[in-house]
Amino acid sequence: MRAALFQSCTGIDPDANATALVAAIEAAAAGGADILFTPEMSGLLDRDRTRAADHLADEAHDRVLARVRDAAAKAGVWVHLGSLALAGERHDGRLVNRSFLIDDAGAIRARYDKIHLFDVDLPTGESWRESSAYAPGSQAVVVDTPWGRMGLTICYDLRFPDLFRTLSDAGATILCVPAAFTVPTGRAHWHVLLRARAIEAGAFVIAAAQAGAHADGRATYGHSLVVDPWGDVLLDMQGENGVGFVDLDMKRVAEVRARVPVLTHRRKIAPATIA
Known part of the structure; x- marks a missing residue:
């Protein structure tokens, strides 16, 4: 599989962002x-939710999704659209953070709503409360592709290995982690967590990331990564935005899993007792 990763500095204008995605x-x-x-x-x-609300729609009416699907069909390539904020999908009025796998005919093959929401206060003074606007997903998702079974996650999900175990137990050999990591958490944890998830699952991890100073005032870490099943970094886009390429040998999954067969050694563990 020849994969391309788009590292971007997404802004507050959906039409401009859609044009960048098509390019x-x-x-x-x-x-x-x-x-x-x-x-x-x-x-x-x-991050200005009042301003953003003017641009949000449900899946059927989201113009960015429509343009990406059209461009994928015209170019004849698959697209893992890391995620979109969607409104009007829930009766309680909350938004969803949803990723899409789109095939080379522009059809949506899979959807995944982010399960773990980023509610933190960082030492830098940054405070994030995704749960104040977004509803969490509840379902892990895997999808078959021409190159292997893909497991879908989004950003903060990276910190929850149980989700990744669920995906690899379901046969995933490629794990997707689209992200918009903050700079302090990225510096501390991005590389080590992505490599750990790849090693634990004996799978490829592909993590396209936001990078740079954004129009809404935030800064993101970048370093879009591709990690192989042994934990080796095959691509690190550092802070440079644009499209990067990497060739993946999918036979590597079977080789690594035969070398250290962690998936077959997994055991169900009873809840801990207090001694």
Whole structure:
């Protein structure tokens, strides 16, 4: 599989963001990629929720999703659209953070709503409360592709190995982690967590990320990564935005899992007792 990753600095104008996504899809196709991976919140990144609300729609009416699907079909490449913020999907009025796997005919093959929401106060003074606007998903998702079974996650999900175990137990050999990591948490934990998830599952981890100073005032870490099943980093885009490419040998999954067969050694463990 030849994969392309789009590292972006998504802004507050969905039409401009959609244009950048279409250009990335075209660049991926020109570079011979089979599939393009994009970051979390590829359609809109705006911490001003009042301003953002004017641009949000449900899946059927989201113009960024429509343009990406059209571009994927025209270019003949698959797209893992890292995520979009969608409104009107729930009766309680909360938003969802949803990723999409789109095939080379523009059809949606899978959807995943982010399960773990980022509610933290960082030492830098940054405070994030995703749960004040977003509803969590409840269902792990895997999907079959021409290159292997893909497990879908989003950003903060990375810190919860039980989700990744569920995905690899379901046969995932490729784990997707689109993200918009903050700079302090990225510096501390991004590389080590992605490598750990790859090693634990004996799977490829593909993590397209946001990078740079955004129009809404936030800064994101970048370093879109591809990690192989042994934990080796095959691609690190550092802070440079654009489209990067990497070739993946899917036979590597079976080789690593035969070498250290952790999946077959997994055991169900009873709840801990207090001694």
